[in-house]
Amino acid sequence: GNDTLPLVNIQGDILVGMKKQKELFVFFHINNATAFKSVLKTYAATNITSISTLLSAPSAQPLAFVNLAFSQAGMTALGVTDDIGDSVFTAGQFSDASALGDDTSNWESAFQGTNIDGVFLIGSDEDTITAQYQADLETKLGDAWTVVYNLTSSVRPDDEAGHEHFGYLDGISNPTITGFGDALPGQSVVDPGIILANRTGDPVSSRPSWALDGSFLVFRKLKQLVPEFNKWTLDNAIQNSAGNLTTEEGATLLGARMFGRWKSGAPIDLSPDADNSTLGTDPELNNNFNYIHTGSDLTTDESRCPFSAHVRKTNPRDLEAQGLLTDLNHAIRAGTPYGPEVTDAESSSNTTQTDRGLAFVEYQSVISNGFRTQQLIWANNANFPFNKSESIGLDPVIGQGTRITYGLSETNYSESYSVTQFVVSNGGEYFFSPSITALVETFAA
Ligand code: HEM
Structure with missing residues (x-):
């Protein structure tokens, strides 16, 4: 599978990760598809961050990186009715909860059901900047959408940078795909189609053509009981x-x-x-x-x-x-920790008092082969x-x-x-992170 990948057209988080100090997840519902699309058309063409931008010189980069993915409910709301060929995605994560072993009484209410249409992922080094980017979206989108749920994640401080909340260094082992740079010793190299839809090695052959270079994003809010x-x-x-x-x-x-x-x-x-x-x-x-x-x-x-x-x-x-x-079962993880550091009171009582955990993100071309x-x-x-x-x-x-x-x-x-x-699922959703041209020409059309 030596496909030449159009790195300017693939959303950056999929193969590279945001690599920023802060990541803000903005889960939303679409109220008015026509109005949403007209904003999306111009916004996606200029503001959605590609792999090329993520890999470019810092001086050429925007203050924040923005990626965007839609659930099946969101695609339906936008009138994108082609069958994308992933039944688990189409049904949504809430209907998968008991199969996954989740207790849905622990789910954030926002994730219960199919009310979430999409998610913006905003990465930058400052919470003030991610907040500005959300405010900008709110101004542009007005009544066309409603923000249903926000989650802010951040790299842990000092020596804990890169470590998840239990204290273990994370983000070490991810597969890479053929034709995308050199593999590190021991790193798995998989066909591009294991991660990107419609590429060589994608086990599903019947997807719409606009799915090319998109990837399924599994999001899970996983609470961690650290003390x-x-x-x-x-x-x-x-x-x-x-x-x-x-x-x-x-x-x-x-x-x-x-x-x-x-x-x-x-x-x-x-x-x-x-x-x-x-x-x-x-x-x-x-x-x-x-x-x-x-x-x-x-x-x-x-x-x-x-x-x-x-x-x-x-x-x-x-x-x-x-x-x-x-x-076939490899997937690329791009999760980040959310919530504050453990306090002395929590340590001495061995009891979690404040919510912290992992904003789990994983990309693959077939959810049942990867995450599931x-x-x-x-x-x-x-x-x-x-x-x-x-x-x-x-x-x-x-x-x-x-x-x-x-x-x-x-x-x-x-x-x-x-x-x-020690890890309690607070729920999540299955999303599709389309190519930038698909966002402009299909999702915003
Ligand atoms: C690896 C922590 C949830 C899949 C790791 C590593 C840590 C870690 C510390 C080792 C670092 C690395 O190899 O990159 C956690 C924590 C979780 C969590 C604290 C929950 C709060 C999950 C979930 C999945 C998953 C839900 C998938 C269902 C993986 C995979 C690897 C990994 C595929 C790489 C294994 C390898 O290639 O050797 N995780 N993880 N993790 N985790 Fe998790």
Whole structure:
């Protein structure tokens, strides 16, 4: 799949991410399609940020980056009635909630139902600038729309920059697509059509032509119970085979085995006994592993990494290296943390008092192959990864259902852990992020 990609025409967040300090999500409902379209026509042509702009010199860049995606309800409202070929998208995320294992009583009311027609993603280094961009949209769109819900996310401060709220470096492992730059060691390279609609490798062949270079954006507001997570890892602190860890060290090891990476980002598959921040932060090193080691039995050996670890559940590299899985299930993540830092009062009471978590964003050409396989078929499935002869259990970070997990102990893989649910879905929506020409010529037409 060596397609020549028109980088000026593809929304930037899809392949590159906003790479800004702040990201504002503006979820909206369309009240007047005709008025909305007339604004969209000029706005999209000049203000929607492409990959080219994201990669251009900072002096050539606008103060804020803007991307735009529509739900099925929004497409219908705009009269875009072609079947885009993704039944999960068409039904909307609310109707998928119970299949995903969500408790919809935890959903933000804005996401309950199909009231959200679209979302603007506004990225910049200052909250004041993202707010100005929203105000500008409000002025231009007037009564044509209603903002239903806002979520502000931001990079965490100082040394925590790039880390999600539990403290682990995020955004390390994403696939890249053929023809878009060089791959880093260990990085998956997939056909463009795994991420972009109508490109080489898109498993769906019947989409409308305007879908070319668009991508499905899965949005989820995932609340994280950080003090509770910290308490649980301390209460369940594990030992290494030498038996010489303090409780703190045992809690740190347990957390690393739940994620498959240490807080620095270092993969436990490469550094099973201790964190190594040089390994964690070096892009030439921190993704170069596949769980396969000479002399180790892939069906039973969890000495380095549990089969249930979050990164192993959501990207079972050994299965792919063995040819037991194709690369169909890769997707590109572009989420950012929302909410304030944990306060002393929250730490000392081990109780979350203020909402914080992950504004989860993931792009793929087929939602059922990407996000939905990772969450539902893998994380929530006690028997995945297959071809193992140990009990596995759920992904201890994001698995939903009966949260029993095995393999966390380094000395007894069959010990079972009943893991508190630290990540609570507050709902979300499935969107399509079209090419810029599709926004102008189809969505605004
Ligand atoms: C990787 C945290 C939700 C899919 C990671 C990493 C962290 C992390 C720390 C390692 C960094 C990296 O490899 O880039 C979280 C947290 C979540 C969350 C705190 C919830 C609040 C999800 C969800 C999915 C997902 C809902 C999909 C259903 C992945 C994938 C990887 C990953 C595919 C890369 C695995 C690899 O290639 O090795 N996550 N995640 N995550 N996560 Fe999550």
